[in-house]
Amino acid sequence: MTQELGPLARRLALPYYEDALPGHDSFHASRVHNLSARLADEWDAPVDREVLAAAAWLHDIGRPLERTGEIDDHDRWGAAEARTLLEAEGVATDRIDAIQHCIRAHSIRTSSPEPETPEAKLLFDADKLEAIGAVGIVRMACIVGERSGEAGQKYGIIGDASASGGAATNLPDITLLREWSEERLNALYTPPGRRSGESRWSFMTEFFAQFDRETAL
Numbered sequence: 001m002t003q004e005l006g007p008l009a010r011r012l013a014l015p016y017y018e019d020a021l022p023g024h025d026s027f028h029a030s031r032v033h034n035l036s037a038r039l040a041d042e043w044d045a046p047v048d049r050e051v052l053a054a055a056a057w058l059h060d061i062g063r064p065l066e067r068t069g070e071i072d073d074h075d076r077w078g079a080a081e082a083r084t085l086l087e088a089e090g091v092a093t094d095r096i097d098a099i100q101h102c103i104r105a106h107s108i109r110t111s112s113p114e115p116e117t118p119e120a121k122l123l124f125d126a127d128k129l130e131a132i133g134a135v136g137i138v139r140m141a142c143i144v145g146e147r148s149g150e151a152g153q154k155y156g157i158i159g160d161a162s163a164s165g166g167a168a169t170n171l172p173d174i175t176l177l178r179e180w181s182e183e184r185l186n187a188l189y190t191p192p193g194r195r196s197g198e199s200r201w202s203f204m205t206e207f208f209a210q211f212d213r214e215t216a217l
Contacts, residue, residue: 005091005099006033006053012085016061023143024063028130032056036126042192045118051095052119055102058082059123067146075112079103108187115189125193128184133200137207140177174211178204 010033017026033056040047061081062074071077079100086096102123105115115121131140181204185197 005050005095006057008089008091009054009057009082009086009099012089013057013061016064016081019064020060021064021067021142021146023139023146024060028139029057029060031135032059032123032126032130035129036122039122039126039190039192039196040118042195043118043122043190045190047118047122048095048098051098051102052122054082054086054095055099055106055119055123056126058085058099059103059106059127073111075104075107075109108184118190121189122193125188125190125197128187129193129196129200131184132181132197133203136181136200137177137204140180144176174208178208 013029014026017024017029020026022028033053036052036056037049040049040052058078060074060078062071062078065071065077066074082103083096083100086099098117098119101113101117102115102120105113105120106123106127108128115124130136181201185201188194188197
């Protein structure tokens with residue numbers, strides 16, 4: 001009987017999110033899991049749903065440790081940790097390899113490999129769509145808030161410029177939200193991901209316009 005990797009991965013992943021902040025917590029993992037499944041429904045590419053589900057639950061298990069400085073790269077660490085967890089459960093090597101690739105390739109960082117499989121592309125898109133639209137506004141605001149106040153800055157900043165491949169900035173929070181969201185919109189791989197991204201971006205442009213009106217001098 002085929003092992004149900006989604007429920008297994010959820011059980012294995014949840015303890016890792018106990019110390020996570022809102023931007024990368026278990027609710028984020030759950031939304032990515034659900035959204036990646038919906039995107040798969042709308043795409044005609046062959047998809048291993050169990051691999052996709054497992055990768056969605058496990059993709060950010062290293063985030064809390066990266067935040068506290070205990071590890072440098074949550075993608076690389078998370079992929080290795082996922083292998084250890086899944087091997088202990090007797091999951092087949094080829095499926096572990098596929099899940100590992102999804103986790104390693106889910107980040108927009110320049111150090112991350114390109115997603116090469118349908119599952120990896122769907123996970124990437126679902127994760128990036130979490131930074132666009134109504135959910136994206138709330139979630140990106142949480143992340144900016146998490147990083148605010150570093151080095152005495154008045155506004156939220158990207159403390160580790162090398163992580164995103166860009167330069168550190170002290171632009172106002174709303175500018176960061178706009179830039180981060182648009183960068184992720186332009187990086188989407190799959191047709192259903194891009195369609196969803198355009199719909200979400202339409203909402204965001206209205207939000208930014210309203211924000212500008214409310215803050216205009």
